[in-house]
Amino acid sequence: MSTTTPRTPTTPSPAPNIVLIFMDDMGYGDLSCTGSSLIRTPRMDSVAEQGITFTQMYSAAPTCTPSRAALLTGRYAQRVGLPRVIFPEEPEGLSHEEVTFAEMLGQQGYACGAFGKWHLGARREHSPLRHGFDRFVGLPYSNDMHPVVLHVDDEVEEDVDQSTLTRRYTDEAMDFIDEHREGPFLVYLPHTMPHIPLHVEEGFRGTSAAGTYGDVIECLDHHVGRLLDHLEDRGLAENTLVMITSDNGPWFEGSTGGLRGRKIDTYEGGIRMPFLARWPARIDAGSVCTTPACFIDLMPTLATLTGADCPEDRPLDGVDITDCLLGGEVPERPLFFFSHWHLNAVRRGRWKLHVDRFPTKDLRELPQLFDLEADPGENYNLASLYPQVLDELHRCVEDFGAEISAQQGQAEQRARA
Known part of the structure; x- marks a missing residue:
């Protein structure tokens, strides 16, 4: 806003x-x-x-x-x-x-x-x-x-x-x-x-x-x-x-x-x-x-x-x-954050979900769900408190990750043709 x-x-x-x-x-x-x-x-x-x-x-x-x-x-x-x-x-x-x-x-x-x-x-x-x-x-x-x-x-x-x-x-x-x-x-x-x-x-x-x-x-x-x-x-x-x-x-x-x-x-x-x-x-x-x-x-x-x-x-x-x-707003939509081909995180509204930490291999404590309005420093994982938000954002990650993977596969096929 x-x-x-x-x-x-x-x-x-x-x-x-x-x-x-x-x-x-x-x-x-x-x-x-x-x-x-x-x-x-x-x-x-x-x-x-x-x-x-x-x-x-x-x-x-x-x-x-x-x-x-x-x-x-x-x-x-x-x-x-x-x-x-x-x-x-x-x-x-x-x-x-x-x-x-x-x-x-x-x-x-x-x-x-x-x-x-x-x-x-x-x-x-x-x-x-x-x-x-x-x-x-x-x-x-x-x-x-x-x-x-x-x-x-x-x-x-x-x-x-x-x-x-x-x-x-x-x-x-x-x-x-x-x-x-x-x-x-x-x-x-x-x-x-x-x-x-x-x-x-x-x-x-x-x-x-x-x-x-x-x-x-x-x-x-x-x-x-x-x-x-x-x-x-x-x-x-x-x-x-x-x-x-x-x-x-x-x-x-x-x-x-x-x-x-x-x-x-x-x-x-x-x-x-x-x-x-x-x-x-x-x-x-x-x-x-x-x-x-x-x-x-x-x-x-x-x-x-x-x-x-x-x-x-x-x-x-x-x-x-x-x-x-110009002083207004736009509708809420997800933003995705990759490292290399790895989809590490998604933000939608106040929530941000981490599912990977590439390029590190330390996956302890994942998934991490943060309320960025209350906790912009990403200090406290709320995954156990908001299972519905966790599930919704997981589906968001899975759907978009599948879309990108499909496009990558099509590009590789064209390169081999």
């Missing part, structure tokens, strides 16, 4: 420009506005102050590749065939058969640029340029994988100073905005940081009370501010939807805000993300949405906001959450 009344504009707003800032391994509690007392993030906080905070936004996966695959396609990564992290030497990548939100928006006349980490395949056919983006400057995979190279469209730079990447991505995004300021445009800005190894530009080293990790977040915040100021200076802020989030929970450092688990886990700390959005033309300042939502929802939502058409020849898992953005 939201704490504000939905805004009803007197005249329709034109389709917004879209800026999606996507951090790498930033935790739910790493921003001042989400509870950090050690890290200063005034510019990201300003997006919350001037827009909306989603308190229960989920990644569709607790690791890099499947999270991004789901974000871009509106489909669980298991449908897309990218259920795990892929490495530079591997042939896997985002299939040409998938439709990304960039391809969808391109049909509406949007110029689409990607600036940052891709991690959906390192081969030429997997490039953002083959998936609806007109411009790409960034790393093809995580910064702890080798070789570390920077792609500038189809060219490759091998001498990469990672301490300059946050600034460079932001500069490239601002240049793209200037080039397409007559709009509409989509800027997808998936930063390399704060994924390890941590790198930060000189002016931010040693400035945070949270060590190098805090330095990195405060550097990111500074460059978010530069981008926000750029939109303001160009007269574009009013009708630009800016969204800020992260791909999955924190890894070795960073705060989950007290939630259980971290990156790789399908407990809340691995999948519940900070999510801030600002669109002055439509979103009321200081709004808060407590409705559970997921990255898979962005594609159908962007379709509604821009008048685009989602692909109808395949199952989409996301739902349109425009009403949530």
